[in-house]
Amino acid sequence: MLLRAERVGVAFGGIRALDEVTMSVAAGEVVGLIGPNGAGKTTFIDAVSGFVPATGTIHFGDQQIQGLPAHRRAALGLVRTFQHLELFDDLSLTENVLIGHGRRPGGRQEAAALLYRFGLADHAGAFPPDLSHGQQRLLALARALASRPRLLLLDEPAAGLDSRESAALADPIRAMATGERAVLLIDHDVDLVFSVCDRVYVLEFGRVIAAGGPAEVSASAAVRAAYLGTA
Numbered sequence: 054m055l056l057r058a059e060r061v062g063v064a065f066g067g068i069r070a071l072d073e074v075t076m077s078v079a080a081g082e083v084v085g086l087i088g089p090n091g092a093g094k095t096t097f098i099d100a101v102s103g104f105v106p107a108t109g110t111i112h113f114g115d116q117q118i119q120g121l122p123a124h125r126r127a128a129l130g131l132v133r134t135f136q137h138l139e140l141f142d143d144l145s146l147t148e149n150v151l152i153g154h155g156r157r158p159g160g161r162q163e164a165a166a167l168l169y170r171f172g173l174a175d176h177a178g179a180f181p182p183d184l185s186h187g188q189q190r191l192l193a194l195a196r197a198l199a200s201r202p203r204l205l206l207l208d209e210p211a212a213g214l215d216s217r218e219s220a221a222l223a224d225p226i227r228a229m230a231t232g233e234r235a236v237l238l239i240d241h242d243v244d245l246v247f248s249v250c251d252r253v254y255v256l257e258f259g260r261v262i263a264a265g266g267p268a269e270v271s272a273s274a275a276v277r278a279a280y281l282g283t284a
């Protein structure tokens with residue numbers, strides 16, 4: 054397993070945002086994490102990427118990463134995106150992608166290839182505010198990939214997109230999980246999550262209430278009751 058999170062807990066004051074959450078992601082997988090508002094999805098990404106302290110154990114590859122600061126986890130290949138995109142509006146698209154790339158040689162060529170891959174090549178010299186919201190979301194994915202992650206934690210990549218734009222993310226997200234790389238996808242668009250993921254975990258009140266293949270999870274009565282409200 055690339056990521057093994059075992060009995061992870063996070064509390065904010067009296068609120069148990071995550072309670073004994075156990076979850077794994079293997080290389081080559083796209084794994085989904087869904088659940089109602091406030092279920093603990095972003096907190097799980099925060100705990101894995103080192104943005105909030107957590108109890109339990111988290112292994113990345115064969116390394117125990119619990120306690121490592123966020124930048125050390127990123128350097129190991131654990132890279133996240135944010136619900137709010139955090140793009141640099143006064144830098145060109147190419148320069149935004151180069152930020153993800155760091156100081157490795159061949160950056161401009163690789164940035165050009167990534168912009169091409171996400172359909173943004175014609176806008177390479179433009180600035181994020183010149184783009185549609187959907188294009189900005191693709192730019193954030195290109196920048197995250199530029200850092201050559203082993204595990205990409207995507208926090209609501211389809212937020213604010215209409216259903217057509219959201220569906221257009223399925224292929225790029227699927228294509229990110231090749232070879233040794235894997236993706237953990239959080240999104241409220243369950244159609245996107247069920248169509249793109251190999252396995253899906255469902256959180257409610259900080260606990261895993263279901264896990265399995267998309268067909269199995271979407272048919273689960275507990276999930277329909279808790280999440281889809283259609284039991």
Ligand code: ATP
Nearest residue numbers: 065068069070088089090091092093094095096097
């Ligand atoms: P959404 O789908 O709305 O983004 P989520 O599933 O990502 O929700 P979290 O944002 O992880 O849920 O929040 C889980 C719980 O922890 C919620 O009750 C939330 O109010 C609480 N919480 C999250 N961050 C903090 C914080 N920094 N301080 C206090 N409480 C927090």
